[in-house]
Amino acid sequence: MPTIELTLNGEPRAVADPTSLAALLAALALDARKIAVERNEEIVPRSQYDRTLLRQGDKLEIVHFIGGG
Amino acid sequence: MDTILPDTGTDSWELAGRRFTSRLIVGTGKYKSLEETAAAIEASGAEIVTVAVRRVNLSDPAAPMLQDFVDPRRYTYLPNTAGCHTARDAVRTLRLAREAGGWNLVKLEVLGPPPYLYPDMPATLEAAEALIADGFEVMVYCADDPVAAKRLEAMGCVAIMPLGAPIGSGLGLQNPAMISILKAQAGVPVLVDAGVGTASDACIAMEIGCDAVLLNSAIAHAGDPVRMARAMRAAVEAGRLAYLAGRMPRKMGADPSSPLAGLIR
Numbered sequence: 001m002p003t004i005e006l007t008l009n010g011e012p013r014a015v016a017d018p019t020s021l022a023a024l025l026a027a028l029a030l031d032a033r034k035i036a037v038e039r040n041e042e043i044v045p046r047s048q049y050d051r052t053l054l055r056q057g058d059k060l061e062i063v064h065f066i067g068g069g
Numbered sequence: 070m071d072t073i074l075p076d077t078g079t080d081s082w083e084l085a086g087r088r089f090t091s092r093l094i095v096g097t098g099k100y101k102s103l104e105e106t107a108a109a110i111e112a113s114g115a116e117i118v119t120v121a122v123r124r125v126n127l128s129d130p131a132a133p134m135l136q137d138f139v140d141p142r143r144y145t146y147l148p149n150t151a152g153c154h155t156a157r158d159a160v161r162t163l164r165l166a167r168e169a170g171g172w173n174l175v176k177l178e179v180l181g182p183p184p185y186l187y188p189d190m191p192a193t194l195e196a197a198e199a200l201i202a203d204g205f206e207v208m209v210y211c212a213d214d215p216v217a218a219k220r221l222e223a224m225g226c227v228a229i230m231p232l233g234a235p236i237g238s239g240l241g242l243q244n245p246a247m248i249s250i251l252k253a254q255a256g257v258p259v260l261v262d263a264g265v266g267t268a269s270d271a272c273i274a275m276e277i278g279c280d281a282v283l284l285n286s287a288i289a290h291a292g293d294p295v296r297m298a299r300a301m302r303a304a305v306e307a308g309r310l311a312y313l314a315g316r317m318p319r320k321m322g323a324d325p326s327s328p329l330a331g332l333i334r
Contacts, residue, residue: 068121069096
Protein backbone atom coordinates (compact mmCIF):
# COMPACT_ATOMS: atom_id res chain seq x y z
CA MET A 1 0.00 0.00 0.00
CA PRO A 2 1.45 3.38 -0.98
CA THR A 3 2.13 5.75 1.89
CA ILE A 4 2.91 9.44 2.32
CA GLU A 5 5.04 11.05 4.98
CA LEU A 6 3.58 13.89 7.04
CA THR A 7 4.81 16.04 9.87
CA LEU A 8 2.11 16.00 12.50
CA ASN A 9 2.54 18.38 15.44
CA GLY A 10 6.27 18.32 14.77
CA GLU A 11 6.56 14.51 14.60
CA PRO A 12 6.98 12.39 11.45
CA ARG A 13 4.05 10.13 10.61
CA ALA A 14 3.23 7.88 7.64
CA VAL A 15 -0.33 7.43 6.39
CA ALA A 16 -1.88 5.51 3.51
CA ASP A 17 -2.27 7.31 0.20
CA PRO A 18 -4.92 8.57 -0.25
CA THR A 19 -6.01 9.77 3.22
CA SER A 20 -8.35 12.67 3.82
CA LEU A 21 -7.88 14.98 6.77
CA ALA A 22 -11.23 13.76 8.12
CA ALA A 23 -9.98 10.15 7.96
CA LEU A 24 -6.74 11.09 9.73
CA LEU A 25 -8.64 12.83 12.55
CA ALA A 26 -10.93 9.82 12.89
CA ALA A 27 -7.92 7.48 13.03
CA LEU A 28 -6.43 9.70 15.75
CA ALA A 29 -9.76 9.52 17.64
CA LEU A 30 -9.99 13.32 17.76
CA ASP A 31 -13.30 15.15 18.08
CA ALA A 32 -13.27 17.55 15.15
CA ARG A 33 -15.56 19.97 17.00
CA LYS A 34 -12.91 20.66 19.63
CA ILE A 35 -9.84 21.23 17.49
CA ALA A 36 -8.45 23.36 14.70
CA VAL A 37 -6.08 22.28 11.95
CA GLU A 38 -3.42 24.17 10.05
CA ARG A 39 -1.85 22.62 6.95
CA ASN A 40 1.38 24.19 5.72
CA GLU A 41 0.55 27.29 7.79
CA GLU A 42 -2.92 27.67 6.26
CA ILE A 43 -6.09 27.08 8.29
CA VAL A 44 -8.20 24.20 7.00
CA PRO A 45 -11.87 25.11 7.61
CA ARG A 46 -13.77 22.34 9.37
CA SER A 47 -16.16 22.10 6.42
CA GLN A 48 -13.21 21.08 4.22
CA TYR A 49 -11.88 18.14 6.27
CA ASP A 50 -13.65 15.53 4.12
CA ARG A 51 -12.36 16.79 0.83
CA THR A 52 -8.85 17.71 2.00
CA LEU A 53 -6.52 14.99 0.76
CA LEU A 54 -3.16 14.86 2.49
CA ARG A 55 -0.03 15.17 0.36
CA GLN A 56 3.55 14.04 0.73
CA GLY A 57 5.44 16.43 3.01
CA ASP A 58 2.39 18.17 4.46
CA LYS A 59 3.05 19.87 7.79
CA LEU A 60 -0.02 19.67 10.01
CA GLU A 61 -0.65 21.42 13.28
CA ILE A 62 -3.63 20.17 15.29
CA VAL A 63 -4.46 22.37 18.25
CA HIS A 64 -7.09 22.80 20.93
CA PHE A 65 -7.85 25.05 23.88
CA ILE A 66 -6.11 24.43 27.15
CA GLY A 67 -5.99 26.29 30.43
CA GLY A 68 -4.22 29.63 30.21
CA GLY A 69 -4.14 33.10 31.70
CA MET B 70 -24.59 30.22 44.91
CA ASP B 71 -26.32 33.31 46.31
CA THR B 72 -24.28 36.43 46.58
CA ILE B 73 -23.96 37.83 50.08
CA LEU B 74 -23.47 41.33 48.74
CA PRO B 75 -26.05 43.98 47.93
CA ASP B 76 -27.21 43.73 44.35
CA THR B 77 -25.27 46.09 42.10
CA GLY B 78 -28.50 46.70 40.21
CA THR B 79 -28.22 47.28 36.52
CA ASP B 80 -24.47 47.85 36.59
CA SER B 81 -22.92 46.23 33.57
CA TRP B 82 -20.22 46.97 31.05
CA GLU B 83 -19.88 46.76 27.31
CA LEU B 84 -16.99 45.13 25.54
CA ALA B 85 -16.80 45.08 21.75
CA GLY B 86 -20.57 45.41 21.50
CA ARG B 87 -21.30 42.65 23.99
CA ARG B 88 -22.70 43.37 27.45
CA PHE B 89 -21.40 41.65 30.59
CA THR B 90 -22.47 41.79 34.22
CA SER B 91 -19.43 40.25 35.89
CA ARG B 92 -16.39 42.51 35.98
CA LEU B 93 -14.05 39.65 36.78
CA ILE B 94 -12.33 37.78 33.96
CA VAL B 95 -10.43 34.70 35.05
CA GLY B 96 -7.74 32.55 33.53
CA THR B 97 -8.04 28.78 33.28
CA GLY B 98 -4.35 27.92 33.76
CA LYS B 99 -2.24 26.59 36.64
CA TYR B 100 -5.01 24.59 38.37
CA LYS B 101 -4.37 21.15 39.84
CA SER B 102 -7.09 19.59 37.74
CA LEU B 103 -9.83 20.44 35.27
CA GLU B 104 -12.37 19.72 38.03
CA GLU B 105 -10.76 22.39 40.22
CA THR B 106 -10.65 24.78 37.24
CA ALA B 107 -14.39 24.35 36.72
CA ALA B 108 -15.25 24.77 40.41
CA ALA B 109 -13.13 27.92 40.81
CA ILE B 110 -14.54 29.55 37.67
CA GLU B 111 -18.06 28.79 38.79
CA ALA B 112 -17.36 30.37 42.19
CA SER B 113 -15.79 33.46 40.61
CA GLY B 114 -19.01 34.33 38.76
CA ALA B 115 -16.91 35.18 35.69
CA GLU B 116 -18.61 35.29 32.29
CA ILE B 117 -15.36 35.47 30.30
CA VAL B 118 -12.42 33.07 30.68
CA THR B 119 -9.01 33.23 29.06
CA VAL B 120 -7.67 30.13 27.33
CA ALA B 121 -4.48 29.16 25.53
CA VAL B 122 -4.06 27.40 22.18
CA ARG B 123 -1.68 24.44 22.10
CA ARG B 124 -0.95 21.26 20.16
CA VAL B 125 -3.23 18.34 20.92
CA ASN B 126 -1.40 15.55 22.75
CA LEU B 127 -1.69 12.86 20.07
CA SER B 128 -0.37 10.15 22.38
CA ASP B 129 -3.49 10.55 24.55
CA PRO B 130 -6.35 11.79 22.37
CA ALA B 131 -8.95 10.57 24.86
CA ALA B 132 -7.59 12.87 27.60
CA PRO B 133 -10.29 15.21 28.89
CA MET B 134 -10.35 18.62 27.24
CA LEU B 135 -11.01 22.02 28.77
CA GLN B 136 -14.33 22.33 26.90
CA ASP B 137 -15.61 19.23 28.71
CA PHE B 138 -15.29 21.10 32.02
CA VAL B 139 -15.67 24.77 31.07
CA ASP B 140 -18.56 24.94 28.64
CA PRO B 141 -17.90 27.39 25.80
CA ARG B 142 -21.67 27.87 25.42
CA ARG B 143 -21.80 29.19 28.98
CA TYR B 144 -18.53 31.14 29.15
CA THR B 145 -17.08 33.47 26.54
CA TYR B 146 -13.70 31.98 25.69
CA LEU B 147 -11.01 34.60 25.28
CA PRO B 148 -8.08 32.95 23.48
CA ASN B 149 -4.66 34.41 24.28
CA THR B 150 -1.34 34.62 22.48
CA ALA B 151 0.76 33.42 25.42
CA GLY B 152 4.11 32.17 24.17
CA CYS B 153 4.01 34.22 20.95
CA HIS B 154 6.94 36.57 20.48
CA THR B 155 6.15 37.97 17.03
CA ALA B 156 3.15 39.41 15.19
CA ARG B 157 3.28 36.44 12.83
CA ASP B 158 3.04 33.90 15.67
CA ALA B 159 0.19 35.83 17.29
CA VAL B 160 -1.84 36.00 14.08
CA ARG B 161 -1.22 32.30 13.35
CA THR B 162 -2.25 31.24 16.86
CA LEU B 163 -5.43 33.32 16.94
CA ARG B 164 -6.49 32.24 13.46
CA LEU B 165 -6.38 28.67 14.79
CA ALA B 166 -8.33 29.78 17.87
CA ARG B 167 -10.96 31.40 15.67
CA GLU B 168 -11.33 28.18 13.70
CA ALA B 169 -11.51 26.08 16.89
CA GLY B 170 -14.08 28.29 18.52
CA GLY B 171 -15.38 30.78 16.05
CA TRP B 172 -14.60 33.91 18.11
CA ASN B 173 -13.09 37.19 17.05
CA LEU B 174 -12.61 38.51 20.59
CA VAL B 175 -9.03 37.76 21.64
CA LYS B 176 -6.41 38.68 24.22
CA LEU B 177 -3.13 39.83 22.71
CA GLU B 178 -0.02 39.51 24.82
CA VAL B 179 3.47 39.74 23.42
CA LEU B 180 5.98 39.38 26.21
CA GLY B 181 9.59 40.25 26.80
CA PRO B 182 12.04 37.76 28.30
CA PRO B 183 11.95 36.17 31.77
CA PRO B 184 12.14 36.87 34.65
CA TYR B 185 9.70 39.78 34.23
CA LEU B 186 7.75 38.87 31.06
CA TYR B 187 7.06 42.59 30.73
CA PRO B 188 4.90 43.57 27.74
CA ASP B 189 7.06 44.04 24.62
CA MET B 190 5.32 47.16 23.38
CA PRO B 191 6.89 47.55 19.89
CA ALA B 192 6.00 43.90 19.14
CA THR B 193 2.56 44.34 20.75
CA LEU B 194 1.75 47.34 18.54
CA GLU B 195 2.84 45.44 15.44
CA ALA B 196 0.80 42.36 16.38
CA ALA B 197 -2.28 44.45 17.25
CA GLU B 198 -2.17 46.06 13.81
CA ALA B 199 -1.93 42.68 12.08
CA LEU B 200 -4.75 41.16 14.14
CA ILE B 201 -7.10 44.11 13.64
CA ALA B 202 -6.41 43.97 9.90
CA ASP B 203 -7.38 40.28 10.06
CA GLY B 204 -10.75 41.08 11.64
CA PHE B 205 -10.00 40.34 15.29
CA GLU B 206 -11.37 42.32 18.22
CA VAL B 207 -8.27 42.81 20.30
CA MET B 208 -8.06 43.18 24.07
CA VAL B 209 -4.46 44.11 24.61
CA TYR B 210 -2.14 43.40 27.53
CA CYS B 211 0.19 46.36 27.78
CA ALA B 212 2.55 48.47 29.83
CA ASP B 213 1.09 51.30 31.91
CA ASP B 214 2.26 53.72 29.23
CA PRO B 215 -0.36 56.39 28.41
CA VAL B 216 1.14 57.12 24.98
CA ALA B 217 1.22 53.46 23.91
CA ALA B 218 -2.25 52.87 25.38
CA LYS B 219 -3.72 55.77 23.41
CA ARG B 220 -2.06 54.52 20.24
CA LEU B 221 -3.49 51.02 20.76
CA GLU B 222 -6.95 52.50 21.24
CA ALA B 223 -6.60 54.65 18.12
CA MET B 224 -5.65 51.52 16.15
CA GLY B 225 -8.94 49.92 17.19
CA CYS B 226 -8.16 47.75 20.21
CA VAL B 227 -11.40 47.07 22.11
CA ALA B 228 -9.89 47.04 25.61
CA ILE B 229 -6.67 48.30 27.17
CA MET B 230 -5.22 45.94 29.78
CA PRO B 231 -2.22 47.33 31.67
CA LEU B 232 -0.34 45.18 34.13
CA GLY B 233 -0.53 45.99 37.84
CA ALA B 234 2.69 44.03 38.39
CA PRO B 235 4.49 41.22 36.49
CA ILE B 236 2.42 38.21 35.43
CA GLY B 237 2.02 35.67 38.22
CA SER B 238 3.98 37.83 40.69
CA GLY B 239 1.06 38.50 43.04
CA LEU B 240 2.68 41.80 43.99
CA GLY B 241 -0.57 43.75 43.77
CA LEU B 242 -1.07 47.07 41.98
CA GLN B 243 2.28 48.83 41.95
CA ASN B 244 1.01 51.62 39.71
CA PRO B 245 -2.48 52.81 40.74
CA ALA B 246 -1.71 56.39 39.66
CA MET B 247 -0.62 55.32 36.17
CA ILE B 248 -3.64 53.04 35.78
CA SER B 249 -5.90 55.94 36.81
CA ILE B 250 -4.31 58.05 34.07
CA LEU B 251 -4.88 55.31 31.49
CA LYS B 252 -8.50 55.04 32.58
CA ALA B 253 -9.06 58.80 32.53
CA GLN B 254 -7.93 59.11 28.91
CA ALA B 255 -9.50 55.91 27.55
CA GLY B 256 -12.65 55.62 25.46
CA VAL B 257 -12.64 51.81 25.69
CA PRO B 258 -12.70 49.56 28.77
CA VAL B 259 -9.54 49.49 30.90
CA LEU B 260 -8.78 46.30 32.81
CA VAL B 261 -5.97 45.49 35.18
CA ASP B 262 -4.45 42.31 33.80
CA ALA B 263 -1.68 40.68 35.85
CA GLY B 264 -0.24 41.37 39.26
CA VAL B 265 -3.28 40.82 41.48
CA GLY B 266 -2.26 38.72 44.49
CA THR B 267 -5.24 38.81 46.79
CA ALA B 268 -8.75 40.22 47.08
CA SER B 269 -7.75 43.72 48.21
CA ASP B 270 -5.64 44.17 45.06
CA ALA B 271 -8.65 43.44 42.84
CA CYS B 272 -10.77 45.75 44.99
CA ILE B 273 -8.29 48.63 44.58
CA ALA B 274 -8.29 48.18 40.80
CA MET B 275 -12.07 48.56 40.80
CA GLU B 276 -12.07 51.43 43.32
CA ILE B 277 -9.86 53.52 41.05
CA GLY B 278 -12.38 53.07 38.25
CA CYS B 279 -11.19 50.17 36.14
CA ASP B 280 -13.94 48.51 34.13
CA ALA B 281 -12.88 44.99 35.09
CA VAL B 282 -10.03 42.87 36.43
CA LEU B 283 -8.35 39.90 34.76
CA LEU B 284 -6.49 37.43 36.94
CA ASN B 285 -5.46 33.79 37.08
CA SER B 286 -2.65 32.93 39.50
CA ALA B 287 -4.22 34.72 42.48
CA ILE B 288 -7.01 32.16 42.40
CA ALA B 289 -5.21 29.12 40.99
CA HIS B 290 -2.26 29.38 43.37
CA ALA B 291 -4.29 30.23 46.48
CA GLY B 292 -4.37 27.62 49.23
CA ASP B 293 -8.08 27.12 48.55
CA PRO B 294 -8.76 28.29 44.99
CA VAL B 295 -12.54 27.98 45.16
CA ARG B 296 -12.70 30.12 48.30
CA MET B 297 -10.35 32.68 46.78
CA ALA B 298 -12.53 32.77 43.67
CA ARG B 299 -15.45 33.75 45.90
CA ALA B 300 -13.24 36.37 47.58
CA MET B 301 -12.29 37.85 44.21
CA ARG B 302 -15.90 37.99 43.12
CA ALA B 303 -16.83 39.84 46.32
CA ALA B 304 -13.78 42.14 46.06
CA VAL B 305 -14.55 43.17 42.50
CA GLU B 306 -18.17 43.86 43.43
CA ALA B 307 -17.11 45.78 46.55
CA GLY B 308 -14.59 47.86 44.62
CA ARG B 309 -17.11 48.65 41.91
CA LEU B 310 -19.74 49.69 44.47
CA ALA B 311 -17.20 51.89 46.26
CA TYR B 312 -16.23 53.53 42.96
CA LEU B 313 -19.89 54.18 42.09
CA ALA B 314 -20.63 55.43 45.60
CA GLY B 315 -17.72 57.89 45.51
CA ARG B 316 -15.23 57.86 48.34
CA MET B 317 -15.13 60.58 50.98
CA PRO B 318 -12.42 63.24 50.65
CA ARG B 319 -9.08 62.59 52.35
CA LYS B 320 -8.00 65.12 54.95
CA MET B 321 -4.99 65.46 57.17
CA GLY B 322 -6.85 65.96 60.45
CA ALA B 323 -9.51 64.23 62.50
CA ASP B 324 -13.21 64.96 62.16
CA PRO B 325 -15.23 63.36 64.97
CA SER B 326 -18.12 61.18 63.95
CA SER B 327 -20.09 61.89 67.13
CA PRO B 328 -21.52 65.41 67.62
CA LEU B 329 -19.79 67.61 70.18
CA ALA B 330 -23.07 69.37 71.04
CA GLY B 331 -25.05 68.01 73.98
CA LEU B 332 -22.11 66.63 75.94
CA ILE B 333 -22.86 66.24 79.64
CA ARG B 334 -21.03 68.63 81.89
